[in-house]
Amino acid sequence: MIRYNNEEKKMNSPAKLLLSFFAVLMLISSLSCSNDPIFATIENEVPLRDPSFRGSVDSLVQFNNYLYACNGTLKRKAGKARAGQWYNVSLPSGAYRCSALAVTPSGNMMYAVFQNSEWKFHSLQKFDGTTWTKVNLGGGITSVDTIGTSENGIYTVTPHGSGGDGNHADYYTICTVNASDNFTTITGTVGTPTALTGKYIVTKSGSDGDGHAYNVTGGTATDISGKIDSVMGGCSVQINGQSHLYVLTRYRIYHYDESGYINHRDIRTSYDGFGNPAYYSNPKYPDKPLLLLPLEEGYREATIDTSSGDVTGTSSPGDEIYSSTAPGDRSQYDITLDDYTVTAIFAVTDPDYLPDGDSHAVYMSIGHYKYDGLWSYYSDTESEWNRE
Numbered sequence: 001m002i003r004y005n006n007e008e009k010k011m012n013s014p015a016k017l018l019l020s021f022f023a024v025l026m027l028i029s030s031l032s033c034s035n036d037p038i039f040a041t042i043e044n045e046v047p048l049r050d051p052s053f054r055g056s057v058d059s060l061v062q063f064n065n066y067l068y069a070c071n072g073t074l075k076r077k078a079g080k081a082r083a084g085q086w087y088n089v090s091l092p093s094g095a096y097r098c099s100a101l102a103v104t105p106s107g108n109m110m111y112a113v114f115q116n117s118e119w120k121f122h123s124l125q126k127f128d129g130t131t132w133t134k135v136n137l138g139g140g141i142t143s144v145d146t147i148g149t150s151e152n153g154i155y156t157v158t159p160h161g162s163g164g165d166g167n168h169a170d171y172y173t174i175c176t177v178n179a180s181d182n183f184t185t186i187t188g189t190v191g192t193p194t195a196l197t198g199k200y201i202v203t204k205s206g207s208d209g210d211g212h213a214y215n216v217t218g219g220t221a222t223d224i225s226g227k228i229d230s231v232m233g234g235c236s237v238q239i240n241g242q243s244h245l246y247v248l249t250r251y252r253i254y255h256y257d258e259s260g261y262i263n264h265r266d267i268r269t270s271y272d273g274f275g276n277p278a279y280y281s282n283p284k285y286p287d288k289p290l291l292l293l294p295l296e297e298g299y300r301e302a303t304i305d306t307s308s309g310d311v312t313g314t315s316s317p318g319d320e321i322y323s324s325t326a327p328g329d330r331s332q333y334d335i336t337l338d339d340y341t342v343t344a345i346f347a348v349t350d351p352d353y354l355p356d357g358d359s360h361a362v363y364m365s366i367g368h369y370k371y372d373g374l375w376s377y378y379s380d381t382e383s384e385w386n387r388e
Contacts, residue, residue, distance in 0.1 A: 046332060049387045052084040053374040057365035059101035060346040060374075062353045063110040064129040069374065071365075074098040074112070079353035083376055084388050092132040095122045102147040102154045102196075104179070111135070111154050111177075113144050121145070124156065126181075138183035139175060148196020150216075153178045155196040160189075168192060174201060174221065188221035190214065195234035195276050199258065200245045202234035213247055213256055224260040233276030235291070237304070244309040246291055246302075248273040253293065253302050253311050265302070265311045271295040277302075280347035283359045285322035292324060292362065294342035298333075299364065324362045325377060325385070332384045337375065341367040355381050363388070 055071035062068075066076040068089070075086040091098060095114035103110050112132075114122040121143035124135045137144070141158050145168070148155040154177050161170025171189040174196075178184075191205030191212070201221060204211030211231030214221040230250040237244050247254040250272040254264040267273060274294045280301075281289040291302040291311070301323060302311045317323055318330025324347065325333050344365040348354060354361055359379045366375050374388040 046336070046384045046386065049084060051371075051373045051387045052086050053388045054372060056343050056367060056372065057363075057374045058099070058344060060344075060363055061101050061103045061110065062348065062350060063103050063107065063127075065352055066129075067348070067353055068101055068110065069363075070098040070101055070112070071373075072097040072099070074101075079350075080355055082355050083378065083382055083386065086374075086388065092123060092125055092134070095125075100146045102149050104153055105149060105151065109179070111147055113147055135177070135181050138181075139185045141173075141175060141183060145169075145172070146193065146196075148193075149198070150176050150196070151198055152176070155201070156183070157193050157196070172203075174216070176216075176219075184219060186216050186219055186221050188214075190221055194231060195247075197234060197245070198236040198238075199243050200234065200236050200256075202231060202245075202247055204231040209250075213245060213254075215258055217258065224256055224258075225254070226261075228254060232273040233294075235277045235279055237279050237289075237309070239304070239306060239309045242309070246277055246311070248275070248277050248293055253277070253291065253314070255309065255311055257309065263310060265314065267293065267295075267300060267302075268314050269295065269300055269316075271297040271300075274342060275344050278345045278347045278362075280324050280360070280362070281349065282322045282324070283349055288320070288322040290322070290324065292345045292347060294345045294364070296341055298338040298340070299342050299345055324360065326379070326383060329377075329383055329385075333377075336385050337364075337366070340371065343367045354378075357381050 057069050057071045060069040065079045068076045074089040076089050077086045096117040097115045098112050099115050100113040110127045112125055116122045124144045125132045126135055145157045145159045156175045158173045159169030174186040175183045191203040193201055193203050195202040199215055199217050201214045201216055209230045211228050212223050213225035215224050232248045234247040243258055245256040252264045252266055255262045274296050277291040277293050280292050287306055289304045293300045300314050302314045305312050317325035317333050318327045342364045346363045348361045357380050362377045364375050366372055376388050377385050
């Protein structure tokens with residue numbers, strides 16, 4: 001019996017080795033079909049960088065030859081620096097986290113909202129590139145929830161009431177702040193602001209996210225849209241000396257001028273809109289400006305007519321020669337990022353904020369349990385999507 005068992009073991013060894021080989025083969029096969037970006041980058045032979053900027057990045061601005069971004073922490077990167085070279089910026093005394101950034105239209109001052117350890121308002125401060133200076137709130141304002149860039153300075157947003165039905169507050173008041181730190185309250189109260197951009201404020205309210213677009217020229221919030229279903233964000237653009245507003249909803253991109261609604265266009269994707277669009281114009285194709293639309297999965301591009309401001313169509317990154325992702329890099333984008341939520345997107349075309357040799361860069365904040373944080377694409381020096 002003992003001899004029989006030994007012979008049986010000898011007979012089964014090749015079979016066991018064969019089974020092991022097939023098991024490994026099946027594992028490799030399953031990994032090659034994975035949507036997990038770590039394997040996707042291996043498939044496309046692009047090493048996935050270790051992350052330098054984790055979390056949800058809510059603001060990214062250009063100021064004083066640095067890119068500044070915040071996700072609670074505040075970091076900056078020299079404008080000419082390559083990917084991943086982000087360094088912490090010290091917060092003002094007593095501040096625990098940075099929740100929002102905005103730069104004045106002239107570019108000579110950056111403002112930031114800071115919170116305490118309980119994530120409640122700590123201070124509004126301005127930064128000249130070296131020193132933080134606390135801004136004394138005016139007009140009966142006791143706190144600032146977020147900020148944005150206005151026509152001549154910045155906007156501040158103040159919440160009122162305890163909120164409910166998906167709202168952080170019952171309503172909000174908006175102020176403009178000029179270079180002398182004078183606060184002027186805009187007449188009228190609004191829902192939750194999702195975009196504060198030039199002459200416009202875009203808001204939404206309630207769990208369904210229905211909202212409105214307001215023109216605030218003259219110091220009054222004038223509704224130029226009526227109710228808009230499922231608002232996600234917006235941005236404004238100057239075209240031929242006129243200010244145009246684009247509002248992204250779950251399914252459409254709406255176009256307004258200073259007097260009101262012009263038209264809308266479907267996103268033409270199965271994925272929902274997810275935040276504020278970013279304006280982008282490829283320096284090599286200035287007649288083909290785009291809106292970069294953050295989506296529930298990946299992003300999409302909307303082409304703007306340079307004479308009318310109308311959105312003439314939408315396409316996927318890499319579909320067009322003037323795309324923010326070059327056509328030759330389309331497959332790498334599809335494999336690496338197309339399945340993940342884009343919570344914010346930012347485009348940079350100013351040469352002072354780009355590594356030498358690049359014509360543009362695009363940054364996006366990715367929402368994912370494992371691969372969250374800031375990702376980037378540099379047009380020439382690192383022309384593949386990867387983590388910062």
